[in-house]
Amino acid sequence: MENSHSQVTDFKGNLSRRFSVAPMMDWTDRHCRFFLRQLSAHTLLYTEMVTTGALLHGDSARFLRHDEAEYPLALQLGGSVPAELAACAKLAEAAGYDEVNLNVGCPSDRVQNNMIGACLMAHPTLVAECVRAMREAVSIPVTVKHRIGIDGRDSYAELRDFVGQICEAGCQSFTVHARIAILSGLSPKENREVPPLRYEVAAQIKRDFPDLEIILNGGIKTLEACQQHLQTFDGVMLGREAYHNPYLLAQVDRQLFGSDAPMLSRFEAMQSMRGYIAAHLAEGGSMHHVTRHMLGLAQGFKGARRFRQLLSVDIHKTAEPLALFDQAAQLLQGH
Structure with a gap:
């Protein structure tokens, strides 16, 4: 290539x-x-x-x-x-x-x-x-x-x-x-x-x-x-x-x-990953493969602990990973 x-x-x-x-x-x-x-x-x-x-x-x-x-x-x-x-x-x-x-x-x-x-x-x-x-x-x-x-x-x-x-x-x-x-x-x-x-x-x-x-x-x-x-x-x-x-x-x-491109919010960064994660799941992958790298996205503000828990602990218990992903993303709404 x-x-x-x-x-x-x-x-x-x-x-x-x-x-x-x-x-x-x-x-x-x-x-x-x-x-x-x-x-x-x-x-x-x-x-x-x-x-x-x-x-x-x-x-x-x-x-x-x-x-x-x-x-x-x-x-x-x-x-x-x-x-x-x-x-x-x-x-x-x-x-x-x-x-x-x-x-x-x-x-x-x-x-x-x-x-x-x-x-x-x-x-x-x-x-x-x-x-x-x-x-x-x-x-x-x-x-x-x-x-x-x-x-x-x-x-x-x-x-x-x-x-x-x-x-x-x-x-x-x-x-x-x-x-x-x-x-x-x-x-x-x-x-x-x-x-x-x-x-x-x-x-x-x-x-x-x-x-x-x-x-x-x-x-x-x-x-x-x-x-x-x-x-x-x-x-x-x-x-x-x-x-x-x-x-x-x-x-x-x-x-x-020196870029003047708009800066993504934390919530927008989460949303930008949703399609990628859906494709990975469709290939037979686990959402944890991806979201384990995203745990630090909530660092520094209220809700960070819950965010990490959803994506590192609860993720292994759910039958609907994307619904749980959306739940975690909501914690970042407005940030």
Whole structure:
């Protein structure tokens, strides 16, 4: 399938990464992305990380499945064998994705054992070979998401060398999670919270590589903070905050992209999902597959607890899921 859809572009005519939602395992699936797209037309969305093994030896159609409404959309890959990553990048391009991103940031034991994720920061030459192989295989952008270091390899000189080698392989866009990853002794959850945020290290990378696109990730929670970071960086990526408080995205197009399109209310965001959910149910799917990503829509006002209960507890007891969905939506009427 040719990738002919319209894209939001930056001042250089490239795919805009001014604001994006991070790839998050078990969270940023196709249902989540379709929902987030209702709130913002311009946000760049990422898939969950998909391993090369899953794509090449599993149900690739299922892993690559998405709705055209999700564009602009990037596929994140986990892997470390250049030829396998190149083959997967080709699959991504053929499926219509706008970008392929290599995960060099995930700290979990499971992926480390397969040479995936943050452990690759110790092997910049290999990462460069992976990036070069993918770039030679596809015409869509190849990007890298990484930490500022790992335990035992956390000096700025090592980080600069890492970025320099991958840049020489042709990567022009780096998303920097401004924490080190501690590969021994911390869980993935602790790795998102325990190592301190060091935005100044990411800022130094931008100063040392002014021609590269540097996107900041880690601990960003408000659009005010986004505006501030955009004074230094080319883009910002939100993860957990965008998931737990998705209505934040409703203001992104106006505040960060200068759009004058009307902003959806929470109620309108619910209504925009009704047809999608009905189609999913008709396919034999469960409403919970979709609505589990919408629980944060009521965050911050009266009725939020009841809203969550309807869509996370009562949903498993009803024979009429759309009627229950409408009941939940009524709680957002006027908001």
